[in-house]
Amino acid sequence: MRIDKFLANMGVGTRTEVKQLLKSGSVFINEQKEKSPKKQIDPNNDIIKINNEIIQYIDKVYLMLNKPKGYISATADNQHQTVIELVKSYQFLEIFPVGRLDKDTEGLLLITNDGAFNHELMSPTKHVSKTYEVISEKNITNNDINSFKMGIELNEGLAMPATLVKSDEPYKSFVTIYEGRYHQVKRMFHAIDNEVLALKRVSIGELKLDESLGPGEYRHLTQQDFKQLGLNL
Numbered sequence: 064m065r066i067d068k069f070l071a072n073m074g075v076g077t078r079t080e081v082k083q084l085l086k087s088g089s090v091f092i093n094e095q096k097e098k099s100p101k102k103q104i105d106p107n108n109d110i111i112k113i114n115n116e117i118i119q120y121i122d123k124v125y126l127m128l129n130k131p132k133g134y135i136s137a138t139a140d141n142q143h144q145t146v147i148e149l150v151k152s153y154q155f156l157e158i159f160p161v162g163r164l165d166k167d168t169e170g171l172l173l174i175t176n177d178g179a180f181n182h183e184l185m186s187p188t189k190h191v192s193k194t195y196e197v198i199s200e201k202n203i204t205n206n207d208i209n210s211f212k213m214g215i216e217l218n219e220g221l222a223m224p225a226t227l228v229k230s231d232e233p234y235k236s237f238v239t240i241y242e243g244r245y246h247q248v249k250r251m252f253h254a255i256d257n258e259v260l261a262l263k264r265v266s267i268g269e270l271k272l273d274e275s276l277g278p279g280e281y282r283h284l285t286q287q288d289f290k291q292l293g294l295n296l
């Protein structure tokens with residue numbers, strides 16, 4: 064990889080800024096001053112320093128975001144704020160959200176730049192479970208629980224069986240679905256003559272939203288988190 068690309072990808076600056084930095088003589092490759100932006104490096108083995116500070120190589124990134132309401136799950140948009148704008152320090156790695164939460168939905172959203180990771184969790188054939196906390200207009204009944212278990216009829220066909228669990232708090236329930244159709248939870252509630260008033264994703268597979276993250280905050284996934292997702296990375 065070219066040194067200028069490496070430095071730009073690691074967020075040191077734009078390609079132009081990085082070229083200027085090289086020209087100024089502040090960049091060192093294995094303790095040797097390097098001025099050429101074309102110099103090839105091995106990011107896994109070479110030690111790159113700027114004014115004595117090592118620039119760590121980050122290739123893939125995996126983040127857990129507590130998505131706040133009001134942000135859309137996209138990388139760029141002319142009208143709305145996107146979830147990627149909340150993760151400014153990693154934007155240079157071409158990150159994207161793993162699946163989508165509606166603008167008014169909050170909670171657990173994974174962010175990565177790894178297409179294979181995205182595929183493992185989002186592929187319709189994998190049926191990774193997702194659990195949502197729901198505040199609904201009406202309290203749910205045993206009949207509703209049974210309807211979800213049987214599979215709710217949606218416009219485009221029968222949804223897979225889902226688990227609906229009543230909470231002790233009025234109007235609150237937890238629903239676990241195994242697919243990811245457009246507005247799925249809202250449409251399932253609508254189909255049983257109820258409406259979702261607030262929606263928060265609380266888990267994906269066995270991975271739970273880290274409740275120490277405030278809305279808009281994020282952290283890196285840990286090895287334990289990968290295990291909970293059933294992935295070996």
Ligand code: URA
Pocket residue numbers: 163164165166168245246247248249250262
């Ligand atoms: N189901 C919905 O209706 N909305 C979401 O954001 C996620 C699941």
